[in-house]
Structures are given as C-alpha cells and as structure tokens.
Amino acid sequence: MKRRIGFIGCYSHDVILMLTRAMASMGKKVLLRDCNRHHTLRASLPIPEDMETKLTVLEYDGFWFTEKGTESAVTEAFDFELVDLGMEGAQADIVSCGELIVITDILLHHIRRLERIQIPKEKVKICVMRDSYEEVCKNEQEIQNFLQSFPDKKVFYLPIDVRDVKNRYVCETLHEYNIGKASYEMQDMIYRLAKGFCPEFSEKEIRRCIKHRERRRYR
Numbered sequence: 001m002k003r004r005i006g007f008i009g010c011y012s013h014d015v016i017l018m019l020t021r022a023m024a025s026m027g028k029k030v031l032l033r034d035c036n037r038h039h040t041l042r043a044s045l046p047i048p049e050d051m052e053t054k055l056t057v058l059e060y061d062g063f064w065f066t067e068k069g070t071e072s073a074v075t076e077a078f079d080f081e082l083v084d085l086g087m088e089g090a091q092a093d094i095v096s097c098g099e100l101i102v103i104t105d106i107l108l109h110h111i112r113r114l115e116r117i118q119i120p121k122e123k124v125k126i127c128v129m130r131d132s133y134e135e136v137c138k139n140e141q142e143i144q145n146f147l148q149s150f151p152d153k154k155v156f157y158l159p160i161d162v163r164d165v166k167n168r169y170v171c172e173t174l175h176e177y178n179i180g181k182a183s184y185e186m187q188d189m190i191y192r193l194a195k196g197f198c199p200e201f202s203e204k205e206i207r208r209c210i211k212h213r214e215r216r217r218y219r
Contacts, residue, residue, distance in 0.1 A: 003197070004081045006097030006123075008089055009104040009114060011130050013040040014168045015190070016082055017177040022194035023080060024062040025209045026201055031057070031064045031078040035093045036086030042067065044171040080197065087113055094119065101126040102150070106137060111146050124150040126193070131160040156189045180214050 007016055020030050034041040045060055057066045064078065085093055087110075094100070100123045104110050127147055129137055134157045137143045147155060158164065161183035170176050179190055191210075195203045 002076055002078055002081060003099070004083060004097045005197075006083045006085050006089070006094060006100045008085045008087070008094070008100055008102050008117065008119060009128075010087055010110055011105060011168065012084060012101075012103040012128075013044050014164070014171050014177065015103060015128065015186075016041065016084055017044060017171055018167075018179050018182065018186075018190050019193055020063050020082060021061075021177050021179060021213070022190055022206065022210050023197060025213045026194065026198045026206060028079045028198065029064070029077065031066065031081045033081055033083045034065070034067045035089060036084045037088060038086060039067070040172065041065070041084050044175060044177075046175050087117075089117065091118055097123065100124045101128065102153075103128040103130065105130045106132040106140070106143055108142060111143060115146060115149075121150050122152060124153050127153045127155045128158065128189070129155065130158045130164075132157055133159055156185075158183070158185050158189065161185070178214055179210055 016032065020032060023030050032041060042065075045058075045065055047058060047065070057064050059065075083093060083097055085097075094117070100119065102114065102119070102124055104114060106129060127150060129143075129147075137147070137157065147153070163181060163183045164186050167178070167182050167186075170178075179187055182190070191203055191206055194206050194210075195201070198206065201209075
C-alpha cells in the first residue's frame with residue numbers, strides 16, 4: 001500500500017531529495033510531487049521546459065517526479081509519494097497525506113506562518129529544526145509551544161553546517177544530492193528516517209547501499 005508523506009515548511013528540498021535517494025537505493029519506487037508554489041524541487045531537477053505539455057510523470061535517477069495531481073491508478077504503482085507542500089500548502093493536499101514532516105528553521109516569523117496553517121496535529125510524525133541547537137530551542141517558549149502542539153512527533157535538531165548549506169545550493173545548481181557530503185547530523189537523520197520507512201532493512205544495510213550507490217554515481 002502506497003504511503004503519502006507530506007513535507008510542510010521551508011528549506012526542505014534537500015532533505016526530500018536525499019531521503020528519496022536513500023529509499024530508491026533500497027529498491028523502493030518513489031514519486032515526488034511538487035505542490036510548493038516556489039517549485040524548489042523542480043529547480044533541483046533537470047526538468048524539460050515542456051514537461052507540462054508532454055509529460056505527467058518524469059523518471060529521473062531512479063525515482064519519479066510530477067507537479068500535478070495524478071490519477072490514483074498511477075500513484076498506486078509507487079511504494080511512496082513524497083509531497084512538497086511548502087509554507088502554504090493547499091488544505092486538500094495536506095489532508096490527503098497520511099503522515100506529515102514539518103521542516104523549519106527557528107526564525108519566529110517562519111514558526112508563526114506555520115502556526116497559521118491548518119496542520120492536522122496528529123499526522124505530524126517528524127519535526128526537523130534546521131540551523132538550530134536543542135538547548136536554544138528549549139530556551140525559547142514560543143518554539144516549545146509550537147513543538148508541543150504535535151503530540152506524536154520526533155524532533156531532529158540540525159545545527160548550521162557549511163556542508164548542508166552547500167548541499168542545499170548544489171541541489172538547485174548541479175542537481176546532485178550526495179548524502180555523503182552532508183553533515184553528520186543530516187546523514188544520521190536521513191539514515192534514521194529511511195530506516196523508519198523501510199523497516200525491513202537494517203540501518204547498516206541502508207548505509208551500505210547508499211554509499212555504494214553514491215560511489216558508483218560520482219566515480
């Protein structure tokens with residue numbers, strides 16, 4: 001049965017692409033759906049300009065991409081559908097996801113924008129706090145109130161790291177999503193998320209498959 005996972009927030013495209021690479025490395029069929037009005041995912045893939053007139057779903061580097069709602073018969077052919085909802089996802093798209101991952105930095109104007117979205121709190125399973133430290137978040141009451149509003153979430157804190165900043169830009173310019181070049185904290189999170197979505201594999205197997213795939217691709 002296909003799992004539809006929605007990503008709400010900002011600075012999420014590199015996480016989505018690296019997680020897709022990890023899951024594809026385990027033999028999963030993954031469809032990316034870009035519902036973000038800024039279309040950062042599209043900018044991170046070598047998409048032909050006439051895709052809208054010629055293609056509904058584009059295959060690229062072991063996974064698939066679409067910007068449109070596709071028929072259920074098409075999407076059911078995939079194991080996972082990862083949906084980038086951005087900061088202003090349509091309510092119908094948000095509700096259609098079985099589980100949600102919230103990704104944001106700790107700037108309060110971003111936190112407040114996310115609080116204005118009608119996010120089904122019980123569907124949020126992961127919160128990723130970027131460019132932040134756990135002790136800083138714990139000392140800011142508004143951030144704590146935001147995180148505590150999601151009853152079933154696990155929180156990952158990703159301190160700012162030049163490797164992750166570079167990866168974020170490289171996605172949009174060179175279309176590369178090299179997990180091995182990310183920070184230790186980012187790599188650890190990607191491996192753990194992949195393990196959560198592919199429980200039939202051990203984390204050791206996932207790490208080995210991803211490293212083998214990336215060595216082969218970047219030789």
